[in-house]
Amino acid sequence: MSSPEANLEELRQRISAFHAARAKTGEYLMGLRHSPLTQEQKADVVRRARDPAMEARAVQELKVLHGLLLGREPTSQEMEEGLGVLPVIPIAVAAAVGGGAWSLSSIFGYLEERERTAQRELNPTAARWADVVQQSLPLVAVGGGILGVWYLWGKYGGK
Numbered sequence: 001m002s003s004p005e006a007n008l009e010e011l012r013q014r015i016s017a018f019h020a021a022r023a024k025t026g027e028y029l030m031g032l033r034h035s036p037l038t039q040e041q042k043a044d045v046v047r048r049a050r051d052p053a054m055e056a057r058a059v060q061e062l063k064v065l066h067g068l069l070l071g072r073e074p075t076s077q078e079m080e081e082g083l084g085v086l087p088v089i090p091i092a093v094a095a096a097v098g099g100g101a102w103s104l105s106s107i108f109g110y111l112e113e114r115e116r117t118a119q120r121e122l123n124p125t126a127a128r129w130a131d132v133v134q135q136s137l138p139l140v141a142v143g144g145g146i147l148g149v150w151y152l153w154g155k156y157g158g159k
Contacts, residue, residue, distance in 0.1 A: 007101035014108035021115035028122040035122045042122055049118035051111065058107045065104060 002010075027033045029042055037045065059079075066074035 002102075004101065007105065011101040011105045011108070014105045014112065018108045018112040018115070021112045021119070025115045025118050025122070028119065033123065037122060045121045046118045049114050049121070051114055054107060054111060054114075058104065058111060061104050061107065065101060 024033070025046060028035050029039075029046060031039075035042055063074060063079060066078060070078070
């Protein structure tokens with residue numbers, strides 16, 4: 001397992017990605033992004049995609065993690081700010097913090113994917129293109145690297 005600090009950083013990234021996905025879904029619901037569905041259909045899609053029990057679990061576990069890190073009950077403002085500037089992790093709680101952050105990262109990853117599932121239903125065409133771009137970028141990078149090596153080998157190595 002990674003260090004507690006690395007796990008916390010991954011958790012920060014997961015929370016940030018979840019909030020970005022939640023905001024994008026909200027844009028669909030408010031009509032700021034195109035969707036062929038009616039407002040009622042959009043609300044139904046989002047209601048089916050979200051997992052309120054898992055969201056409540058994430059909030060509760062985040063509250064416990066904050067309590068471990070701060071050594072006290074976090075304020076509502078500290079909870080809203082997320083895992084911004086936190087104190088140095090005491091050695092006695094490092095394992096609990098690392099494990100808690102790792103577990104909580106997977107929960108936020110799950111919640112983010114639920115938001116993305118809703119977005120795919122809200123606008124299938126846009127989601128399809130986003131998926132194509134996301135999946136093809138690594139292929140383009142690898143292909144470009146292979147072509148670059150082939151070109152350099154042909155120009156400098158083959159002589």
